[in-house]
Amino acid sequence: METASVLAVCRVHQLLEDPGSVGVTAIDKRAVEGPVRVHKLGLRGDVQASRIHHGGEDQALYAYSQDDADFWAVELGRDMPAGIFGENLRITGLNASTAVIGERWKIGLDVEVEVTSPRVPCATFQRRMGEPHWVKRFSDAGRVGTYLRVVRTGSIEAGDHIHRLFVPAHGVTIAKWFSDPSLEDMEALRDADADGQIRLQPEYLQRFEQLERRLGV
Template structure:
């Protein structure tokens, strides 16, 4: 299948003070040199200040495409270096927002990741970036990147190849779900899980079922 590349592996550089409910944020990610271990809960040495909305096995790793970073660099008239958006992986040759929910990537020799869900921008993201109306702009652009769960642990390094090893036939991308979470899409994803094609995040079941009930389905 398609081959892409890992441009940078990023983890928390420092915790920054934040006026939100937690008091600090771990969004300040920076590239690290050399091999980095990947565990079930993400990149070795990385943390999330709030485990309510971030982290856990279903959101262990956040990836963002260089193509989307280049878009924002033009829009913001500033550099968007790897890690600025809080991503763990900056990738090229693979569009994270257009990744199909449930597709799998092999990185390097042994690490395997599975696409789970889009990144939802928050007020902390806006405060740290310092851009007016950033949550609205990021949302409207729809270039959200993707969270991934770790299927196989191992070690990765900048420069590793990324191989897309499996793409579910349901075809719904994280960007589609983020932009238009319709009952029809929810039903397709529930059916794909029932068929054993994908494994949805636990919280998605209740969200999907509520969406279907609200629409009489």
């Protein structure tokens, strides 16, 4: 089995003009060399242009897997360099999209992170990729990657190993919750949160309400 590791650490290269509400976007992430400090709000030197929709402690880092990037390279017929998805971490040997909500990883010597929620594609992402109907294509594929909460700060760099420290028993993955959430998934997450196994962010409560309305509960 391939050892899970960080292929690249990416942070904003430059702010780009964008027709969205903020006027600029920080989606242009590119790989950097050497160790990078990680704090509770993400990588030192990184930024989110829209703090309403991105960032905060529950979305401090965004991880995307090389397997998923390879899928899109074939689908789109072009290279998918680290950072193209706006990710902070390009990883291998571990699939970010199929990570269990609430599982914890140790990265390198001292950084610990927790899987929180799927990335929801937006119009800015579509403009970045330059692909028609990109939001729908990305969503339909379910290869969305995951946001991470920083549990313990430190430094990370390309080549650092990733160790899964804890995987919650509820078994609901990022991809399953994003693409095909069920009432059983919702109850499993609620129970895990109530038992203290995981800590769900407020957005999950909104999704629970939406799911219950959609299924007529």
